Amino acid sequence: xxxxxxxxxxxxxxxxxxxxxxxxxxxxxxxxxxxxxxxxxxxxxxxxxxxxxxxxxxxxxxxxxxxxxxxxxxxxxxxxxxxxxxxxxxxxxxxxxxxxxxxxxxxxxxxxxxxxxxxxxxxxxxxxxxxxxxxxxxxxxxxxxxxxxxxxxxxxxxxxxxxxxxxxxxxxxxxxxxxxxxxxxxxxxxxxxxxxxxxxxxxxxxxxxxxxxxxxxxxxxxxxxxxxxxxxxxxxxxxxxxxxxxxxxxxxxxxxxxxxxxxxxxxxxxxxxxxxxxxxxxxxxxxxxxxxxxxxxxxxxxxxxxxxxxxxxxxxxxxxxxxxxxxxxxxxxxxxxxxxxxxxxxxxxxxxxxxxxxxxxxxxxxxxxxxxxxxxxxxxxxxxxxxxxxxxxxxxxxxxxxxxxxxxxxxxxxxxxxxxxxxxxxxxxxxxxxxxxxxxxxxxxxxxxxxxxxxxxxxxxxxxxxxxxxxxxxxxxxxxxxxxxxxxx
Ligand code: NAD
Numbered sequence: 328x329x330x331x332x333x334x335x336x337x338x339x340x341x342x343x344x345x346x347x348x349x350x351x352x353x354x355x356x357x358x359x360x361x362x363x364x365x366x367x368x369x370x371x372x373x374x375x376x377x378x379x380x381x382x383x384x385x386x387x388x389x390x391x392x393x394x395x396x397x398x399x400x401x402x403x404x405x406x407x408x409x410x411x412x413x414x415x416x417x418x419x420x421x422x423x424x425x426x427x428x429x430x431x432x433x434x435x436x437x438x439x440x441x442x443x444x445x446x447x448x449x450x451x452x453x454x455x456x457x458x459x460x461x462x463x464x465x466x467x468x469x470x471x472x473x474x475x476x477x478x479x480x481x482x483x484x485x486x487x488x489x490x491x492x493x494x495x496x497x498x499x500x501x502x503x504x505x506x507x508x509x510x511x512x513x514x515x516x517x518x519x520x521x522x523x524x525x526x527x528x529x530x531x532x533x534x535x536x537x538x539x540x541x542x543x544x545x546x547x548x549x550x551x552x553x554x555x556x557x558x559x560x561x562x563x564x565x566x567x568x569x570x571x572x573x574x575x576x577x578x579x580x581x582x583x584x585x586x587x588x589x590x591x592x593x594x595x596x597x598x599x600x601x602x603x604x605x606x607x608x609x610x611x612x613x614x615x616x617x618x619x620x621x622x623x624x625x626x627x628x629x630x631x632x633x634x635x636x637x638x639x640x641x642x643x644x645x646x647x648x649x650x651x652x653x654x655x656x657x658x659x660x661x662x663x664x665x666x667x668x669x670x671x672x673x674x675x676x677x678x679x680x681x682x683x684x685x686x687x688x689x690x691x692x693x694x695x696x697x698x699x700x701x702x703x704x705x706x707x708x709x710x711x712x713x714x715x716x717x718x719x720x721x722x723x724x725x726x727x728x729x730x731x732x733x734x735x736x737x738x739x740x741x742x743x744x745x746x747x748x749x750x751x752x753x754x755x756x757x758x759x760x761x762x763x764x765x766x767x768x769x770x771x772x773x774x775x776x777x778x779x780x781x782x783x784x785x786x787x788x789x790x791x792x793x794x795x796x797x798x799x800x801x802x803x804x805x806x807x808x809x810x811x812x813x814x815x816x
Contacts, residue, residue: 345375357746386417508744610635
């Protein structure tokens with residue numbers, strides 16, 4: 328089966344921070360892939376805007392080099408790199424000064440969809456919005472794409488929302504969380520709301536618990552100073568993990584439209600219980616071999632910022648009351664993996680006798696695992712009879728819903744999260760972007776947790792680099808008679 332690529336209309340896309348790391352690694356190679364797929368029209372224009380002094384030709388060379396570095400195989404399979412770079416231009420622009428703005432305004436075409444990607448540090452978001460308005464570029468058809476972090480607590484997020492709202496309407500603001508652009512995350516909604524099968528058992532009555540893990544093998548490395556001001560709670564839980572939780576736990580929206588979906592997500596965030604301090608484990612990775620510890624990476628020998636967090640929470644609503652939710656994320660862990668696991672309850676009674684059962688998570692219980700990386704896909708663990716003459720012994724095996732097999736080899740390569748989301752911006756579809764009230768509500772849940780650590784002078788536990796995190800995180804589950812899914816690639 329060949330998937331359909333629906334071209335978007337011609338657009339003008341300005342990338343503020345067009346020379347930065349995110350633009351080089353993700354945004355520009357992603358746009359090239361959409362160009363190759365025939366989704367980005369040749370009339371589209373991409374304008375890099377940053378402080379570096381460069382002209383159009385220089386920027387084309389710069390982007391060509393970035394694509395060859397970050398997606399080296401692509402230009403061989405898609406010989407359109409020369410045509411792609413002709414869509415590029417560059418204007419030296421200072422977000423905090425007047426340089427470049429009048430020139431930028433002149434470059435934009437009337438009538439074309441226009442979007443401004445704020446791929447710069449969060450301290451500049453307000454300045455950019457203000458100048459776009461000042462120089463007459465913020466007309467009703469304009470859209471802005473705002474990167475994370477969106478504030479560092481509720482007050483700063485609220486202030487940023489208020490600043491943006493002075494210049495743009497909410498339906499023009501695209502707050503990006505690239506986890507929402509992942510194919511499997513959207514498939515999660517298709518599986519939940521496109522099938523009847525799961526809905527009747529999707530509640531505390533049948534679900535024992537939910538666990539969400541986002542594990543990375545990299546440390547904070549060269550960006551330790553920056554990371555140390557945020558930590559795992561702000562950097563990962565408040566946005567990515569909470570967004571995943573929303574999609575797992577929300578009620579079916581009446582339709583798949585931006586506000587219907589986001590209204591339901593907001594209700595999930597608002598239903599989250601405050602987290603008890605003893606239900607949170609924070610960690611910092613230790614030194615190993617000649618690799619530095621977290622504190623050395625952060626450049627602060629007394630840092631109290633967490634590079635790991637595991638916590639247990641609950642949702643106070645009819646569907647989920649009584650089902651614990653465990654969230655876990657960290658740096659320098661054993662494997663790079665992101666997974667949402669919905670662990671169902673055991674059967675009420677075993678007709679085969681206790682000895683026949685395999686035990687634990689992934690043993691007797693059914694687990695629906697939604698893997699975001701590696702090997703994006705959805706797996707359902709089911710109990711079957713172990714083959715052979717050994718009597719009725721039961722084992723748990725994965726019923727693999729491998730989409731690649733089902734859809735056939737010709738299916739178009741799955742777009743990366745960024746490229747999909749940028750195309751959604753051009754189409755004017757906000758479903759996979761966060762609304763202002765959602766972000767504020769997420770901070771309202773995390774703020775008291777962080778304030779509690781500060782008030783208590785909480786110091787994270789040290790954990791071995793490339794392990795599964797601090798021992799206490801394992802205990803958080805063991806105390807409840809449960810265990811984490813293995814962190815494995
Ligand atoms: P970066 O430091 O590599 O690049 C910053 C860019 O902003 C550069 O192009 C620079 O020229 C430009 N810039 C700085 N000051 C400016 C000014 N006064 N006027 C105009 N341009 C200015 O940063 P990055 O890693 O590309 O991150 C950009 C944004 O994306 C940040 O908000 C970051 O939090 C977010 N983000 C980055 C990543 C990533 O993987 N790099 C991932 C998620 C989110």
